[in-house]
Amino acid sequence: MATCPGFNYNEWAAEPHSPLSTGPLRIPSMRPPPACRTFISTAVEQVIRETSQSINDPDIRQLFANIMPNTLDTAIAWHVGGTSGWPYTFVITGDINAQWTRDSTNQLLPLVPYMDRDIALQRLIAGLINMQAEQISQYPFANAYKPPARSGLKPGENGWAQKDTVDPPFDPRFVFEA
Numbered sequence: 001m002a003t004c005p006g007f008n009y010n011e012w013a014a015e016p017h018s019p020l021s022t023g024p025l026r027i028p029s030m031r032p033p034p035a036c037r038t039f040i041s042t043a044v045e046q047v048i049r050e051t052s053q054s055i056n057d058p059d060i061r062q063l064f065a066n067i068m069p070n071t072l073d074t075a076i077a078w079h080v081g082g083t084s085g086w087p088y089t090f091v092i093t094g095d096i097n098a099q100w101t102r103d104s105t106n107q108l109l110p111l112v113p114y115m116d117r118d119i120a121l122q123r124l125i126a127g128l129i130n131m132q133a134e135q136i137s138q139y140p141f142a143n144a145y146k147p148p149a150r151s152g153l154k155p156g157e158n159g160w161a162q163k164d165t166v167d168p169p170f171d172p173r174f175v176f177e178a
Helices: 042-053 058-067 070-074 101-117 119-138 159-163
Strands: 076-080 088-091 175-177
Touching: 042 058, 042 101, 042 119, 070 101, 076 119, 088 101, 088 119, 101 119, 159 175
Parallel strands: none
Antiparallel strands: 076 088
């Protein structure tokens, strides 16, 4: 998890960062500093290095290096690795402290092929499955959930959720959107 007090990726990403690609587009490196990344997978870092060597276009190579780990770098809001107990992972979509079932699944789906290389990545993905199972079992008609209280994260606010009519009703302390 990130160890950068006060680091705000949205503010940081508003400015280009070096190194720039050597292609005509001069694409900046937009990955946060390693200490500010929300999760680091040794397997994904290795895949980035290996795959980058086979990409000849420097602009495409830089895009790949920025995009491949983006969810890990910026969206793992809470993760308990499960070395003693079950792993849990809460994945945000953008700047709202809420987890959409579909989006969080699709954010981690491209990383599944690399799970066999990294136990931490296995626990991260298992944590998402556990978190979603807990959420869906409690409120099956919701599509976005607030972080669990045990995460210590401030829940996202959604004034529109109060207007959602769902049967059975949901608890807005836990459900972000139904």
